[in-house]
Structures are given as structure tokens and as C-alpha cells.
Amino acid sequence: MKREALLKQGAIWAFILVELVFFSVAGEYLSVSDKAFMDFDNMLLLLKQSAPIGIIALGMTIIMINGNIDLSVGATFALSAIVLLDSMTWPFMQALGGWSVPLAWLLALGTGVVLGAINGLIVWKTGVDAFIVTLGSMLGYRGLVFMYNGEQPTSHLNWDLVDFAEAQILGLHTATWFLLGVALFLWLLMTKTVHGRNAYAIGNNREAAVNAGIRVGPHFLINFMLIGFLASLSAVVFYSESGSVNPNDGMLYELWAITAVVLGGTKLTGGYGSIISTLGGVIAIQLLRKGLGHIGADTETVNLVIGLILIAVLFLDRQLNRKGKEELKT
Amino acid sequence: MTDQTPALRLEGIVKTFPGVRALDDVSFAVLPGEVHALMGENGAGKSTLMKVLGGIHQPDTGQIFIAEQPTVMTSPLQAKAQGVVFIHQELSLADELSVAENIFLGELPRKSLGRVDWQALYDTTDAILKTLNVGFDARTRVGDLSIANQQMVEIARALTVDPRAVIFDEPTASLTDAEKVVLFDVIADLKGRGVGIIYISHRMEEIFKITDRISVLRDGQYRGTLETAQTDEDEVTQLMIGRSLDLSRNASHHEMGDVAIEVRDLSCGKLYQDVSFSVRRGEVVGFYGLVGAGRTEIAETIFGLRNPSAGSILLDGQEVRINSPVEAIRHGISLVPEDRKGQGLVLSMNCRDNMTLPQVDDLTAGPFVSDGAEVAIFDQYRDKLDIRTPGWRQLVGNLSGGNQQKIVIGKWLSMHPSVLIVDEPTRGIDVGSKSEIHNLIRGLAAQGYAVIVISSEMPEVLHVSDRIVAMYHGRVMREFTSEEVSEDSLIQAISGIESDQVA
Structure with missing residues (x-):
């Protein structure tokens, strides 16, 4: 049993290794640039580029372990970005001088928490499936994004922020630190705390959890607030640097996040999953994108390949699981 | 032939x-x-x-x-x-x-x-x-x-x-x-x-x-x-x-304590009506009846999963309102549900985590769950209930039915409840483990727990109960002591045949 668990947890990292070897070798023959794929700076950049979707995917993992899903994260991401950039131009904020930056961060993060709380409360109090609730809020929150500034981008560049976002501490970019920090926090949360334990229990067997005296609703609420927070944290980290948000930004992020989570082995049905494996899933996808780009494939091909690989991986997983189950049933 | x-x-x-x-x-x-x-x-x-x-x-x-x-x-x-x-x-x-x-x-x-x-x-x-x-x-x-x-x-x-x-x-x-x-x-x-x-x-x-x-x-x-x-x-x-199974009648010989739980005229819509009974510490009360007679629904009401439409529940003589399992557990009521895998266990979790699930809140050291405290509880009840598993890390889904049931029972015993409700204690459990579970239930009564057993198997009800409540179509037909009960009168009662002795 333990060996099997190790095999499953290790699978995504083995896949990453295969990717690295493949793109390094294929790059020798196909690459247009003469830089090696496994170049150190290139890898650091890869981690940084994984961060925006990665932070969201980590949050999606706890939501899915809990047996829910959140489709509204992309819209939350965009709305938080607008709050971040626009709030810094408000007169009273500007009057605050240097304090406007942390306050803008807080406003943006608060936006995410509130939007997440709305999702969580609706799921808790109405009992409507999270898929439906967040499908609705995805459309609703995106509507708010467009109401804010129409089709126009919202821009504001603050050079302090840009410096902060582009800094490299101990070699790693700011965004990477956030990604790793969030991963560490959520890993502790899910494996070491009561909330994490109960979230797994609810996701696997809600009825048994209720019978054990676990209040399901508050756990849902906390997780939705967490993912809302993380969607806005992702936006805050990314837009501190770019300084301009289009109303369509963050679209399909929910699906990319789910892709990474599923690739990491978390089940859509809840009760199973691991934060660390999701981190692996995030890196694997980013590697694919970068690697395929490296050997000269265009974006359309990249998406096609990622889609195929996702299906292939899940098919393999299913085959492996079925074999395991059959043996157990003796 | x-x-x-x-x-x-x-x-x-x-x-x-x-x-x-x-x-x-x-x-x-x-x-x-x-x-x-x-x-x-x-x-x-x-x-x-x-x-x-x-x-x-x-x-x-x-x-x-x-x-x-x-x-x-x-x-x-x-x-x-x-x-x-x-x-x-x-x-x-x-x-x-x-x-x-x-x-x-x-x-x-x-x-x-x-x-x-x-x-x-x-x-x-x-x-x-x-x-x-x-x-x-x-x-x-x-x-x-x-x-x-x-x-x-x-x-x-x-x-x-x-x-x-x-x-x-x-x-x-x-x-x-x-x-x-x-x-x-x-x-x-x-x-x-x-x-x-x-x-x-x-x-x-x-x-x-x-x-x-x-x-x-x-x-x-x-x-x-x-x-x-x-x-x-x-x-x-x-x-x-490889040996024979003891299914003899088995009234308790130990002293009974005070009434732990009393139910008065409890009704729940069309599911059951005017149900009254009481269970003393050290006593096993069996609920026998056909599927659909309302037995499980009564248990669910006591455990806070259903709201009664009328009547009252008294614990140690005090009337209580129980609106959720959380409150039931706080009042010292435990339910071992009928469908072990569907309602009792989290199959993706290991034995230890299943056993400590209801009390994991209290087993923390700082912000984190204390591994040591959990393992201590698991070890204690593994030994007490003779749960056979290679170790606490074993996924509970890999255990036999009897050992799974013991995990569920251990889960509640470790909460030190005063009232234990066991719904179909041996459903889907093999003969050898059945008698172990029966002995376990008898042993719990001897230790002073008030136990309610719901069962559709007559030999089981006769074997474990000190008193038997016979139900038919949502009503209590008759209550028997283990001395006076006979298979015939029990079958009559659960088939809705009124007899002279009905109180």
C-alpha cells in the first residue's frame, strides 16, 4: 500500500523528469536558439511563469479535495487586479503616499476573500452544487469586470511595485517565493491540521463526516475564502509587475488550474489529492509549454499536446487504479 | 438425484x-x-x-x-x-x-x-x-x-x-x-x-x-x-x-444503573408515531421489526439527523433538544449507522484517522493535529476491541467487515458516550466476527453503557437484548423482557397482530 502511494505521488515528478530529458535532447536538434533548455536562468523563469496559475491551482486542490470546484477563479483574478491597479489612482490613496501600495494590496486581497465567501456561503446555505454556483459567479464576476471599465484596460504602473515583483531573493523571483510559500502553507494546512483532515473526510464521504459530528458548511466556506484569497494573491503578484489588466485577463485560468490539479492526481470526486503533486502538475504544464516552444512548436500545437497528454495520463491512472482494485477484492 | x-x-x-x-x-x-x-x-x-x-x-x-x-x-x-x-x-x-x-x-x-x-x-x-x-x-x-x-x-x-x-x-x-x-x-x-x-x-x-x-x-x-x-x-x-456459534439468550446478570435515555411520545411525521421507551445504564434494548418499521428513523432522530414532529427526548432525566449530530455527540449519544461504508467510514482514510474523526478537534498541539495523541487512542481501542489490522496506516477500506465495524464502534467508545446506538451491528459480517461483535455489545452493557441495538435478525436480537421493543409500521407494538419473549409472540408483534398482553 505504501509503495503504491509512493508510486502515485512520484508519477508526476517522473513525468517532469521525462519532459526535461526529452526537451533537452530534442532541443539539441530542433531548437532555433543555441541556449540549452535546462539553462539555470531558464528554469528560474519557468518557476516564475508557473506562479500565477500555480497559486490558483494550489487553492483549487483544497477545493477539489473537499469535493467542490470553483470556476470563478479567473474572474476573481481579473477583478482583484482591477481593484489593485485602480485603487492606487484614487485621490485619497494617492494622498497616503508610500502607504497606498500595501493598502491597495489589502483591498485587492480583500476583494478575493469576499468573492470567495459569496461562493462559499451560497454553496453552504443553498446546498446547490458548487459547479453550478461558481459557474454562475464566474459569469457574474466577469460581468463586474466589464462594468468597471468597459472594454478598456485598467492600467497603473507603480515602480516600487515593479521593483518588488522583479526582485530575486536567493536567486528565486518574488512570484516563485509566493508560489512556494503558498504550497508550504497549504501542505501544512491539509496534512497537519483539523481543517485539512475534515476537508478530506467531507470530500470522500460527506455523510460519514456529518455522522462524525463535522460541520460541513464552515469548512466549505473557509476553503472558498482561501481560494478567493489565492486568486487575488495571484493577481496581486502578477499585476504588480505588468501594471495593466485587460477585461479578458484570467479567462480559462480555472480550466488551466483544474488541469494542473488533475494532472497531479487529485480526483474530481473529492477525498483524494495532494498539494505537492499539484505543484508538480503546475510545473509539468509549464515545462510542456516552454519545451514545445523551445523546439519550435506554436501555441496551438502546445494546447493540442497538453490536451492529449492530460487524457493519456488520466487513462493510465485509471488502468493502474483498476488493477489495484481488482487485486484488493480477492 | x-x-x-x-x-x-x-x-x-x-x-x-x-x-x-x-x-x-x-x-x-x-x-x-x-x-x-x-x-x-x-x-x-x-x-x-x-x-x-x-x-x-x-x-x-x-x-x-x-x-x-x-x-x-x-x-x-x-x-x-x-x-x-x-x-x-x-x-x-x-x-x-x-x-x-x-x-x-x-x-x-x-x-x-x-x-x-x-x-x-x-x-x-x-x-x-x-x-x-x-x-x-x-x-x-x-x-x-x-x-x-x-x-x-x-x-x-x-x-x-x-x-x-x-x-x-x-x-x-x-x-x-x-x-x-x-x-x-x-x-x-x-x-x-x-x-x-x-x-x-x-x-x-x-x-x-x-x-x-x-x-x-x-x-x-x-x-x-x-x-x-x-x-x-x-x-x-x-x-x-471450525467451531460453533453461541446464540443463546443472554440477559444481563450485572446491576443496572439509572435511566440514561428516555423517549416520550416521539413522532416524526409519517415515519413513526408516539414512540416511548427508556434505556438504563448497563442495559441492551433491542429494536426489532420489518424493514421500514421506523427503527432507523428513531435512531436518526435521537442522533439529530431528523427533527421530531412531536414528543421529547430526556437524557438523565433532563429534556434535551438535539438538532444536529454535533449536539448529539456533545450530549454523549453515538450512532453506529446501518450502512457502514456509506455512512460510517471514510474509506480513503486510514484506520487511525477514521477512529479519531469525531474528536480530532481535541487532539491538537498548537495549530496541528498531534500524531502521538491519535496513535495512542488508536492503539488503546485496537487492543480493547481486538481490531486486526497490520497497523494504523492501513486504509480502512482494506479491512474485513467485522474489523471495519470495530473501527466504527471504537470511534464512538473513544468519545466515552453514555448512549450507544448500533444499527444492524452485523450486517454483511461473517459468522465468526458476528459473535465477536455480539460479545462486544454485551461487554459494553456490562461496563455501564446504555446500548440500543437495531436488528432485522431475530436470533441476534434475542441473543444480545435485555429487553426488546417490537415495532410495526412506525408504532411500538409491544415491549418484551428477555425472560418473557418468545419467537412466536415477537413475530406476531412485528407483523401487526395485536395480542392480549399489549399494554
Whole structure:
């Protein structure tokens, strides 16, 4: 049993290794640039580029372990970005001088928490499936994004922020630190705390959890607030640097996040999953994108390949699981 | 009968899985027109044998004969084509489709251009249903049928071919007594048509009522075949577990304490009405009745899963309102639910985490759950309840039913409840573990717990209870002490027959 668990947890990292070897070798023959794929700076950049979707995917993992899903994260991401950039131009904020930056961060993060709380409360109090609730809020929150500034981008560049976002501490970019920090926090949360334990229990067997005296609703609420927070944290980290948000930004992020989570082995049905494996899933996808780009494939091909690989991986997983189950049933 | 050609014969079947010899040289034969019981504890190899018969597993060695013709089974569908049909414990029907569509699923009669020949479909179906003497027709939506009638649909599906052998796997698990009678009639009818029947069940009374011979498996090995008429429960049990099972009456000899829980005139809509009873510390009160008599619903109300429409619950003489399991647990009430896997356990979790689930809030060190505290609790109750598992890391889904049930019981005992409700304590648990669970329940009463046992098995209720509450259609018909109860009076009470002694 333990060996099997190790095999499953290790699978995504083995896949990453295969990717690295493949793109390094294929790059020798196909690459247009003469830089090696496994170049150190290139890898650091890869981690940084994984961060925006990665932070969201980590949050999606706890939501899915809990047996829910959140489709509204992309819209939350965009709305938080607008709050971040626009709030810094408000007169009273500007009057605050240097304090406007942390306050803008807080406003943006608060936006995410509130939007997440709305999702969580609706799921808790109405009992409507999270898929439906967040499908609705995805459309609703995106509507708010467009109401804010129409089709126009919202821009504001603050050079302090840009410096902060582009800094490299101990070699790693700011965004990477956030990604790793969030991963560490959520890993502790899910494996070491009561909330994490109960979230797994609810996701696997809600009825048994209720019978054990676990209040399901508050756990849902906390997780939705967490993912809302993380969607806005992702936006805050990314837009501190770019300084301009289009109303369509963050679209399909929910699906990319789910892709990474599923690739990491978390089940859509809840009760199973691991934060660390999701981190692996995030890196694997980013590697694919970068690697395929490296050997000269265009974006359309990249998406096609990622889609195929996702299906292939899940098919393999299913085959492996079925074999395991059959043996157990003796 | 012995000179007949067997409808189905297995010879020297061996099936091994990595690390397990699931079937070890199993041979037995079913004659046409015979009801042949296949018995054995869980894990004895019955289900593996059935999977070999159905072609889901291929035997390592050995041979299956149908009417003495060697046959290789490759799939349940192919087995059916050979005349070997399965009626599974868990029904696999499409609720939204009609009876006829379910029966001919995958082989609907066709007209040109792939159109379904509805007329032929309904006519053939109705013809089959007529032979079964059921009260519904081909066009009925399956979801509207009772479980018993859905089972009839499964049986009708078996009759679309001319079966040589029909295998019933625990067919009465969710049937009421009246429904069982109908099922047994159908089995008798099949028997009359010369079909060989394999009947798998844990229930001795049924086995002795309807079977001709009994074959027993233990640890994957064939242990022998007995003529039903010339044997008794003791002999069969001994063959199954290597010793006999004690099911004697068992009133407590220890002192009873105060009343721990009292229920007064409790009602819950149409589910049950005016239910009153009380349980003292050190006492086991059994609830006996047919499926649907309202027993589980009462337990769920006490545990806060349902709101009563009238009446009151008193704990230690104090009236309490219990609106959720959280509150019930706080009041010291525990429920071991009927459906262990569906309602009691988180199968993806290990043994320890399942056991500490309700109290993990209290086992923290700083922000984190304390591993040591959890393991200490697990170890304590593993030893106390003799739970056999390689270690706490074992996934609870990999344990046997008996050990799973002990995990659920241990989960509640570790919370030190005052009232323990156990709903169908031994459902789906093999004979050997059954007596362990029974002893455990008796032992808990001796330690001063107030225990409520809900059971559909009369021997069990008689064995563990100090008092028995007999229910019929949502009402308490009568209360018996273990001295005065007789099987007859108990059956009368749960069938709704009023007797003079009714209070």
C-alpha cells in the first residue's frame, strides 16, 4: 500500500523528469536558439511563469479535495487586479503616499476573500452544487469586470511595485517565493491540521463526516475564502509587475488550474489529492509549454499536446487504479 | 438425484492472486431442479468463485462444465448465453427506463433501420412477467418499483434466456418477510422447471427453508456438501468457522444503573408515531421489526439527523433538544449507522484517522493535529476491541467487515458516550466476527453503557437484548423482557397482530 502511494505521488515528478530529458535532447536538434533548455536562468523563469496559475491551482486542490470546484477563479483574478491597479489612482490613496501600495494590496486581497465567501456561503446555505454556483459567479464576476471599465484596460504602473515583483531573493523571483510559500502553507494546512483532515473526510464521504459530528458548511466556506484569497494573491503578484489588466485577463485560468490539479492526481470526486503533486502538475504544464516552444512548436500545437497528454495520463491512472482494485477484492 | 447430469459442475478450480490463494481446488456440482446453498464466511472465496463462474476471473487451473460439456467463461454476457445467470445483491438497473427496456438492455428487438420494435419488446416482457406472477407490467418505470420488485426485474432478465443455472447472491438482504415469500415462490418455480440454483446467503433460516444441499467454503477451500434435511445449523456453522456459534439468550446478570435515555411520545411525521421507551445504564434494548418499521428513523432522530414532529427526548432525566449530530455527540449519544461504508467510514482514510474523526478537534498541539495523541487512542481501542489490522496506516477500506465495524464502534467508545446506538451491528459480517461483535455489545452493557441495538435478525436480537421493543409500521407494538419473549409472540408483534398482553 505504501509503495503504491509512493508510486502515485512520484508519477508526476517522473513525468517532469521525462519532459526535461526529452526537451533537452530534442532541443539539441530542433531548437532555433543555441541556449540549452535546462539553462539555470531558464528554469528560474519557468518557476516564475508557473506562479500565477500555480497559486490558483494550489487553492483549487483544497477545493477539489473537499469535493467542490470553483470556476470563478479567473474572474476573481481579473477583478482583484482591477481593484489593485485602480485603487492606487484614487485621490485619497494617492494622498497616503508610500502607504497606498500595501493598502491597495489589502483591498485587492480583500476583494478575493469576499468573492470567495459569496461562493462559499451560497454553496453552504443553498446546498446547490458548487459547479453550478461558481459557474454562475464566474459569469457574474466577469460581468463586474466589464462594468468597471468597459472594454478598456485598467492600467497603473507603480515602480516600487515593479521593483518588488522583479526582485530575486536567493536567486528565486518574488512570484516563485509566493508560489512556494503558498504550497508550504497549504501542505501544512491539509496534512497537519483539523481543517485539512475534515476537508478530506467531507470530500470522500460527506455523510460519514456529518455522522462524525463535522460541520460541513464552515469548512466549505473557509476553503472558498482561501481560494478567493489565492486568486487575488495571484493577481496581486502578477499585476504588480505588468501594471495593466485587460477585461479578458484570467479567462480559462480555472480550466488551466483544474488541469494542473488533475494532472497531479487529485480526483474530481473529492477525498483524494495532494498539494505537492499539484505543484508538480503546475510545473509539468509549464515545462510542456516552454519545451514545445523551445523546439519550435506554436501555441496551438502546445494546447493540442497538453490536451492529449492530460487524457493519456488520466487513462493510465485509471488502468493502474483498476488493477489495484481488482487485486484488493480477492 | 445423484444419477442426474449436473446442470453446472466445477472441478478443481484454483485461483491465486498475488499473495493470496483465493480458491484452492474447489469442486462441486449443482443438479437440475436443485437449490444448492453456497456458504462461507466473508473472504472464504464465494465471490471469487462467482467471478470465475461469470468469466470475470479466469481460473489458474480447473474446469467448468455445463451439462458435462467443458466450457470456458469469458464474460458475464457469455456466461448468460451459456445459460448461467447471476442475480446480484446489488441491483444494476437503470431507474429512468421501463421494466422492458431494462430486461432487454443491450439486446432490444429491432425493426429495419435500427428502430426498436416496441410492440415485440413489451409483448415478450409481459409474457415473462406473467410467469413470475408480479403486479407490474412491462411499461412501468423501474425507479417506481420497490426493491423487491426491482429484484423481480433482475430475475425476469435472467429468464430471457432458458437458464440452466441461476445464481442468487444474498437476494434477501434488503427484502421484507412478505417479499421474501414471493421470492421463494419464484425460486421454487424455477426449481420446478429444472433449473439448477446456487443460493448464496448468510441467513441460516432461509438456507434451511429453501435449499436441498449446502456446500461450504472456508479459506478458499471446499469443505464439503451436506444434505440440508440431514444436518443442522450447528454442523454447518462448524464447517464454516471450525467451531460453533453461541446464540443463546443472554440477559444481563450485572446491576443496572439509572435511566440514561428516555423517549416520550416521539413522532416524526409519517415515519413513526408516539414512540416511548427508556434505556438504563448497563442495559441492551433491542429494536426489532420489518424493514421500514421506523427503527432507523428513531435512531436518526435521537442522533439529530431528523427533527421530531412531536414528543421529547430526556437524557438523565433532563429534556434535551438535539438538532444536529454535533449536539448529539456533545450530549454523549453515538450512532453506529446501518450502512457502514456509506455512512460510517471514510474509506480513503486510514484506520487511525477514521477512529479519531469525531474528536480530532481535541487532539491538537498548537495549530496541528498531534500524531502521538491519535496513535495512542488508536492503539488503546485496537487492543480493547481486538481490531486486526497490520497497523494504523492501513486504509480502512482494506479491512474485513467485522474489523471495519470495530473501527466504527471504537470511534464512538473513544468519545466515552453514555448512549450507544448500533444499527444492524452485523450486517454483511461473517459468522465468526458476528459473535465477536455480539460479545462486544454485551461487554459494553456490562461496563455501564446504555446500548440500543437495531436488528432485522431475530436470533441476534434475542441473543444480545435485555429487553426488546417490537415495532410495526412506525408504532411500538409491544415491549418484551428477555425472560418473557418468545419467537412466536415477537413475530406476531412485528407483523401487526395485536395480542392480549399489549399494554
